[in-house]
Amino acid sequence: MRVRRGAATLALSGLALxxxxxxxxxxxxxxxxxxxxxxxxxxxxxxxxxxxxxxxxYDGPRTHYNLGNALYRSSRLGEAIAHFLAASQMxxxxxxxxxxxxxxxxxxxxxxxAPPPSxxxxxxxxxxxxFTLGELASTAAALYWLAAAVVIMHLARLRPPRSLRRAAxxxxxxxxxxxVLAMGRWWSYHRxxxxxxxxxxxxxxxxxGESFEVAQTATEGWLLHVTADDTGWLRxxxxxxxxxxxxxxxxxRVSAAGGEERDGAD
Amino acid sequence: MHASLSxxxxxxxxxxxxxxxxxxxxxxxxxxxxxxxxxxxxVSSGSSQNITFANGRLDSTYTYTFRLQASRxxxxxxxxxxxxAAGQVLTTQPLTLTVVATTSPVRPPxxxxxxxxxxxxPEPEEPPPAEEPxxxxxxxxxxxxNESPYVGQQVTMTLSFYQSHRTSLLGSAEYAPPSTEGLxxxxxxxxxxxxxPLGGIPYEVIARSTALIAPAPGEYTIGPxxxxxxxxxxxGEETVTTDPVTLRVRPLPAAGRPPDFSGxxxxxxxxxxxxxxxxxxxDAVTVRLEVAxxxxxxxxxxxxxxxxxxxxxxxxxxxxEVGPQTTGDGYVIGGTVAFEYLVMPxxxxxxxxxxxxxxxxxxxxxxxxxxxxxPVTLRVLPGEGGETSLRSEGExxxxxxxxxxxxxxxxxxxxxxWFWLIQLAPLAGVGWALRRRAELRRRVADPRYRRYVxxxxxxxxxxxxxxxxxxxxxxxxxxxxxxxxxIAAKTGAVAASLSPDEARSRLQEAGCPADLADRAxxxxxxxxxxxxxxxxxxxxxxxxxIAMARALLADIEARLR
Numbered sequence: 001m002r003v004r005r006g007a008a009t010l011a012l013s014g015l016a017l018x019x020x021x022x023x024x025x026x027x028x029x030x031x032x033x034x035x036x037x038x039x040x041x042x043x044x045x046x047x048x049x050x051x052x053x054x055x056x057x058y059d060g061p062r063t064h065y066n067l068g069n070a071l072y073r074s075s076r077l078g079e080a081i082a083h084f085l086a087a088s089q090m091x092x093x094x095x096x097x098x099x100x101x102x103x104x105x106x107x108x109x110x111x112x113x114a115p116p117p118s119x120x121x122x123x124x125x126x127x128x129x130x131f132t133l134g135e136l137a138s139t140a141a142a143l144y145w146l147a148a149a150v151v152i153m154h155l156a157r158l159r160p161p162r163s164l165r166r167a168a169x170x171x172x173x174x175x176x177x178x179x180v181l182a183m184g185r186w187w188s189y190h191r192x193x194x195x196x197x198x199x200x201x202x203x204x205x206x207x208x209g210e211s212f213e214v215a216q217t218a219t220e221g222w223l224l225h226v227t228a229d230d231t232g233w234l235r236x237x238x239x240x241x242x243x244x245x246x247x248x249x250x251x252x253r254v255s256a257a258g259g260e261e262r263d264g265a266d
Numbered sequence: 267m268h269a270s271l272s273x274x275x276x277x278x279x280x281x282x283x284x285x286x287x288x289x290x291x292x293x294x295x296x297x298x299x300x301x302x303x304x305x306x307x308x309v310s311s312g313s314s315q316n317i318t319f320a321n322g323r324l325d326s327t328y329t330y331t332f333r334l335q336a337s338r339x340x341x342x343x344x345x346x347x348x349x350x351a352a353g354q355v356l357t358t359q360p361l362t363l364t365v366v367a368t369t370s371p372v373r374p375p376x377x378x379x380x381x382x383x384x385x386x387x388p389e390p391e392e393p394p395p396a397e398e399p400x401x402x403x404x405x406x407x408x409x410x411x412n413e414s415p416y417v418g419q420q421v422t423m424t425l426s427f428y429q430s431h432r433t434s435l436l437g438s439a440e441y442a443p444p445s446t447e448g449l450x451x452x453x454x455x456x457x458x459x460x461x462x463p464l465g466g467i468p469y470e471v472i473a474r475s476t477a478l479i480a481p482a483p484g485e486y487t488i489g490p491x492x493x494x495x496x497x498x499x500x501x502g503e504e505t506v507t508t509d510p511v512t513l514r515v516r517p518l519p520a521a522g523r524p525p526d527f528s529g530x531x532x533x534x535x536x537x538x539x540x541x542x543x544x545x546x547x548x549d550a551v552t553v554r555l556e557v558a559x560x561x562x563x564x565x566x567x568x569x570x571x572x573x574x575x576x577x578x579x580x581x582x583x584x585x586x587e588v589g590p591q592t593t594g595d596g597y598v599i600g601g602t603v604a605f606e607y608l609v610m611p612x613x614x615x616x617x618x619x620x621x622x623x624x625x626x627x628x629x630x631x632x633x634x635x636x637x638x639x640x641p642v643t644l645r646v647l648p649g650e651g652g653e654t655s656l657r658s659e660g661e662x663x664x665x666x667x668x669x670x671x672x673x674x675x676x677x678x679x680x681x682x683x684w685f686w687l688i689q690l691a692p693l694a695g696v697g698w699a700l701r702r703r704a705e706l707r708r709r710v711a712d713p714r715y716r717r718y719v720x721x722x723x724x725x726x727x728x729x730x731x732x733x734x735x736x737x738x739x740x741x742x743x744x745x746x747x748x749x750x751x752x753i754a755a756k757t758g759a760v761a762a763s764l765s766p767d768e769a770r771s772r773l774q775e776a777g778c779p780a781d782l783a784d785r786a787x788x789x790x791x792x793x794x795x796x797x798x799x800x801x802x803x804x805x806x807x808x809x810x811x812i813a814m815a816r817a818l819l820a821d822i823e824a825r826l827r
Binding site for chain 2: 031038057062063070072073087090091094096097100103132133134137138141148149153154182186199200
């Protein structure tokens, strides 16, 4: 009786897998329409097709990357940067995404005035930017577990070898550093929300309204952090240090709905 | 973005240029439309575009020029003009134009009459037949030079106002232009007024010419046009009306139409030139394609250049100067359209830009013809650093991806509750370790406690070490010793003086039930019988003794733990 039930379960699982495979074959690549339009030079049309794929739930790095390309080719630089950033967040080591993001940032008409970052800041940025939040957090957790195991052995007078105790100190320190980096990455991507200026130029005002004076002019492609929202106006902190208010119509937010790439075969 | 007028003040009939310049990184600027302003008309228009690359940055400058002509004095407000660029709407500032009366004497439009006629006249300048004097002193005629043109072919429409010299008018006549619905209308410069004799009576003729182009085959009705005038202060306003004119527009012949026909009906010639004939790898040279001639060449689109060698081509600018062009017979719409390209050779050697061919339809010859340029050859030298080919890395964005990257995202592990819960597990381990550490310290500090808690483990270990196949007496002795030491440790007695009966009473004092204490006492008696009376029938077998002792230990431990 038990053998029969197992066989039936196996058969049902196989059927479900076959149905899933058939559905995939019928649906095909959800980005195919956009890719065809892109190849034909209809970049606006391709951008629309990719946006539809995003709305349909295909919010992985490939969709954001291709959409960023189509927007870049349509001279919508700010929006392109936002989507390259979203793709980079999910697949930070992908060479194409990194190259196109750098290219798009260099194409900005005028970057925000900013002092050069210190080597420590630059190194931390590079380190944080090279891994996903999940990778940093998982690695930090694994090192924390190893270090904790040695500490527990020591506390319980199980007499771990001296070499293991030294390794635990190193692992613990490494776990601490990775935890700080993971927190930095979590903070930079989730709180406050990232955004990019998407219009040719706009004034960063001292308050939420046209009546407030313009403190600084932001141009297309400036990277921002949104720190507050007030009925159509956003309080922002620009990468160059400028703080103030911008109309929400002038920016595009970097998508943070998803998080990380699911897997390449998807 | 900036809008300006070439002059702020003009005389009636003079032209002024309205220039709109859009500059910056903006791209995809659509042709702006000048709002309709009464008595101000757009005589011609032109546009140009320039793109420059500098430090990896692409800058564009779009320039649109509109030539305006005012027909009445006054102050004209040109409203703000909307310009659409890449999804944005840019707006110019409003402008003001002052039009003053002409300083030359203005003649009232007096013209000798000829009866209104719908007859087409091949030559509008030709005086009407003079055999019979016209019945009216004032009349008008509307004529076209070709009633059955091809699609895209220019037709010149002439509205003529005749006033006899015998009649004088008060002020200027006002005319309403004829309707040209469905046709592209382009005002032509006004021909000078002239005097013609009609039936022996001199008539003053004032004409207005307009170029018409039909975008599709079919019948188009032009007019009628009306002209209002007064003969004196006390006279009422009079109106003369022309007959309407019908155009029967023919389609272009299908026979012989080239697949890449440009759509221009007229006559064209084209030239191709480069700013230099040699260029280094990595540098760009500007190549200019100039197409000039008659016809509505505003519709020409930049053709793609065909190159024989490795090079990159970027469209970099356009200039369009299209408007009425004078010919021996009058005016035709035409001009020059120039397309500029940046050509960046990618490899040392030669790059030849193949001849550019532009096909048009010659309406006079009724056939398709071509304007062809000569080829342009560029000599490509090594770059400043001696490089012989152009590196592609980083120059353009990388291509879209069709695989290798995921299509969906998922929440990072830090968004899962279980991830944070399992991080608490090491804390539980630390708690266990601290408890164990305290336990070990207590055992060191209190030997009696240590003896009590370790008694069972010690006894079990001793039982495990007894050889089952050993000599029965020694087995019974070892089991008796292990059991006696265990009971002494658990009850705080001295093992050496612990008899079976004393064991019973101590176990009962310690909390063991009577039956368990009896079992222990009996077990000790039987073991000691095996030691002191070998072969006794009450002594258990060695293996049985070990098993019974283990079971007894477990039961006592369960009660006294």
